[in-house]
Amino acid sequence: MYLENLYLANFKNYSEANVDFSKYINALVGDNGSGKTNLLDAIHFLSMTKSAFNSIDQQSIQHDKPYYSIIGRFTLAQNTIHVSNTLSLGKRKKLLIDKNPVDKAADIIGKFPVVLIAPNDHSLIMEGGEARRKYFDSIISQLDRSYLIDLMDYNHCLKQRNKLLKQFAETGKIDSDLVEPFDRILISLGKKICDKRRAFSKIYLTKLLKHYTYLADGKESINLKYLSKFQEEDFKQIFYESLQKDVILQRTNVGIHKDDYLFEMDGYQIKKYGSQGQQKSFLIALKLAQFDIIHEEKQFKPILLMDDIFDKLDDHRIQKLTEMIEHHEFGQVFFTDARPERTNHFLEKLNMEWKVITVDNGNLAVQE
Numbered sequence: 001m002y003l004e005n006l007y008l009a010n011f012k013n014y015s016e017a018n019v020d021f022s023k024y025i026n027a028l029v030g031d032n033g034s035g036k037t038n039l040l041d042a043i044h045f046l047s048m049t050k051s052a053f054n055s056i057d058q059q060s061i062q063h064d065k066p067y068y069s070i071i072g073r074f075t076l077a078q079n080t081i082h083v084s085n086t087l088s089l090g091k092r093k094k095l096l097i098d099k100n101p102v103d104k105a106a107d108i109i110g111k112f113p114v115v116l117i118a119p120n121d122h123s124l125i126m127e128g129g130e131a132r133r134k135y136f137d138s139i140i141s142q143l144d145r146s147y148l149i150d151l152m153d154y155n156h157c158l159k160q161r162n163k164l165l166k167q168f169a170e171t172g173k174i175d176s177d178l179v180e181p182f183d184r185i186l187i188s189l190g191k192k193i194c195d196k197r198r199a200f201s202k203i204y205l206t207k208l209l210k211h212y213t214y215l216a217d218g219k220e221s222i223n224l225k226y227l228s229k230f231q232e233e234d235f236k237q238i239f240y241e242s243l244q245k246d247v248i249l250q251r252t253n254v255g256i257h258k259d260d261y262l263f264e265m266d267g268y269q270i271k272k273y274g275s276q277g278q279q280k281s282f283l284i285a286l287k288l289a290q291f292d293i294i295h296e297e298k299q300f301k302p303i304l305l306m307d308d309i310f311d312k313l314d315d316h317r318i319q320k321l322t323e324m325i326e327h328h329e330f331g332q333v334f335f336t337d338a339r340p341e342r343t344n345h346f347l348e349k350l351n352m353e354w355k356v357i358t359v360d361n362g363n364l365a366v367q368e
Helices: 036-048 119-126 129-143 145-171 176-216 235-241 243-249 276-298 315-326 340-348
Strands: 002-011 014-020 025-029 067-076 079-088 094-097 100-102 114-117 222-227 260-265 303-306 333-337 354-360 363-367
Touching: 002 036, 014 036, 014 363, 025 036, 025 340, 036 067, 036 079, 036 114, 036 303, 036 333, 036 354, 114 276, 119 129, 119 276, 129 145, 129 176, 129 260, 129 276, 145 176, 145 243, 176 222, 176 235, 176 276, 176 315, 260 276, 276 315, 333 340, 340 354
Parallel strands: 025 333, 025 354, 114 303, 303 333
Antiparallel strands: 002 014, 002 067, 067 079, 079 094, 094 100, 222 260, 354 363
């Protein structure tokens, strides 16, 4: 699978852009703030229906414009597929595949998978469990549509239960008959989601170990642990006994929305004891493991997006990634760089087709 062409209108700093890509290597070169990352984000929109960097879709509409439009032409198994993502102010986002309306994001997510390596990946290590849950949920959702639907249903039910808890807190009365249907749904869906997360984390760990060993030359021992109350035998009792606390805090405190993934190195949290270099290696290994799993499940390679990769990695890790590209371990690759001479030096080493796309404040120029 690869992206042949991308058309943008009123998207972030692009008034209008139309560009064809190489099926192999695409280098986006330009000054900081010129729009390189926005181009990667447009590709992410087509794959995941939303931005990788901003949760508010309307903020992707260019200032003083009424809408944005993103249209991509993909090649998948020798078939050409057109995908569009359009949002007008005050209206619902409009998703199309070959001009046919798509009602649910779940009907697109997973069809055109991408793997993004970006500077803000560090939040996966340094921030709380929500960042890690969202990361792994996004991967599993691309592979398992039923998981995505269960997760969406769980989150909808969770919102309804929390609204009810707020009413209980305001009235000072708890009606167990009212909350019981929500409890039953959250426990049932939570157990299904927990089981899939647990199985997935075991598979993921094997890929993670392989890539970290390659990137870091096997100097440290790393581990990935999935943590959930729903893995305990008495998880139902724990859930029910939390009701009083839930009412006081006006939110549900037990459930798979509280799960976490623990990243360890030599038996300690990498967040606290890993060096900068070790954390960078871990993050890249995390993303390469994601690439491998999607590739194996889909039987085609996802698109690899790498934002400011050269500024964030040392020569050793860049060399390792270069070797993987040279060995054709990836399919279509996009990377951004602010230094044209560095990009040219990198591309000269690669014996494969490439394009350099110069980005200048929303204007594009192509060099093959």
